Amino acid sequence: MVLPLKTKHASETQDSESRRKIVKFTVVEKTQADHVGRTDLALFEEAMLPHLDAAHNLARWLLRNEQDAEDVVQEAYLRAFRSFDGFRGSNGRAWLLTIVRNTSYTLLRRNRAVDITTTFDEEVHAAGHESVSPAMILEHAEDADLMRNAIDRLPAEFREILTLRHQEDLSYKEIGDILKIPTGTVMSRLARARARLKEYLTT
């Protein structure tokens, strides 16, 4: 930040004629830069706006609150746009969801760091719930409010993995890439998430 000051100083010492030249030069350049920028924005929007629903859905389940979800989506799109140059993959949705997730966690951590992971003793707690029948589950599932309440009680790491698997239909590999965990962990975490949800739905 020292050098720009120097430049400014240098231009100030020049005579008015050459200063006028610089001004003229700059105007032309801006028109061109504007053109370049708009094309990039169009490309970005074409690639990423189709995933707006997926981005919002993930943020909404993670944050459990519409206002926060919208803020996170907006911030995530800005972040994505900034690093769009670095995106060379073919899976734009997974790439965007990674950013949405990271942005959501920033907010979750800032607001209330309590519920991100589970410290519950699931092995002990899940025991004795084997007698649930498929009919019982299906009966409860018709009720969207009940389902939402049950999912909202889960820790964030369970909410996100259920969303990615059941609503976005992503493979274990894709989920592992987004959550930065091996596919074996994806499988075991999904199993724990489902077991806990089953318990919440039926108790």
Added chain:
Amino acid sequence: MDGYLDGELDPITSQKIEQHLRDCRKCKEAYETHAALAHAINRGASYYKASTELRQRVQSSLRNAMGGTTAGGTVRENHMLGTRPSAQRRLVVREIPWTWLGLAAAIMLAAIIGSNLLPRLRQPTTDQFLATQLIASHVRSLMANHLTDVASSDQHTVKPWLDTKLDFAAPVVDLSGEGFPLIGGRLDYLDNHPVAALVYQRRKHFINLFVWPATTDANKAQKAITRQGYNLLHWADADFNYWAVSDVNASDLQTFKQLVEGQVPHR
């Protein structure tokens, strides 16, 4: 159970679980409950679509971010929004602080390094994908009672049969003297080619040797992969690609490879 439910298991484990569910009532009930739950989540959990207002908000914030760049003057704002310096670099060199040029150079350097590294990074993925196909084919051949299309320990029976079915003449060698008797041959389709699958036996184990013509730019380096308890060994000569897949140990497979290499006629 969850891996099975999600269709994410390898064919062998999947088959085992399927078999077990047929035999075990308790597990079958547990599975049905689990499947009902998965169905319930699919149906019951609301999908929160973005509102039109959110869409407009996102679009206008992106435009504002662009505006910060194009309305110009506020270099600091540009930096915060992280919009590309490279677009302006060439045009307004005199107004741009040197730190920006450094950043632009770093981005370009990263892009160059990235574009050089990318093909190399992709290579393992291609191999992994092929390895999956190879194992699947090997497993299927043992599972579905379709090990061979032509069952013969005579290389002079197997080779002509394959030659009539394929557009290349795969080398077939007999290694029965070395403890790897030829069982037969089969047609298969891998990596977008029709391929010859030669089946050899090692004690109670089978080895599938997949052969197809080598492309000129193909990677000739030997590769050994171990996955899901199977050993895969790849090599190539001037004419052909070879992939041997088996549950025999790696050193037996290596011996097998050397024997095949020793007997395949070279140009």
